[in-house]
Amino acid sequence: MDGETVFIDFNDVVLAPTEDYTYENISSSADSLKSAAEFAGVISDDSVWVQKNETSMYMLNCTPLKAIFSGSETDGSFINSDGIWGIDDKNIYFFGNDNTLSAYYEWGISNDGSAITFNGYGKNIEFTKSENTDIDSIINEISDFSSQTSDTAVSES
Incomplete structure (x- = not known):
């Protein structure tokens, strides 16, 4: 298993190979797993998370089975x-319908759970929970944002 990480999920138990079974390792792994489980619980309730500013717009919607x-x-x-x-314990991974990795980000969550962050690809995306739960309308807004910014970029050149 050199350089590979393999997880086996049995719904409530996750097993991972390791060669160092010290108490500190197990305790640290349990803490990391707890943090990841808490984060997953916050985002996987089918709520919609949005980030929008002058330069970007993002939307996230997760259920336990799909994002x-x-x-x-x-x-x-x-x-x-x-x-x-x-x-x-560090990253969230997104896969397309063909099960290929689309993207992954280092994740974070505010102390009160009101904001989540993704860091990666030179971006820091901070989401807040949206009152608007109409995913299609938000995706349309992202498409509109994309076309407006590309129109602006073309007209400025």
């Missing part, structure tokens, strides 16, 4: 992942 992660930046970058998701 929709969509976003656009004024630099022209765009992501749209609609498939399964996974989490470990």
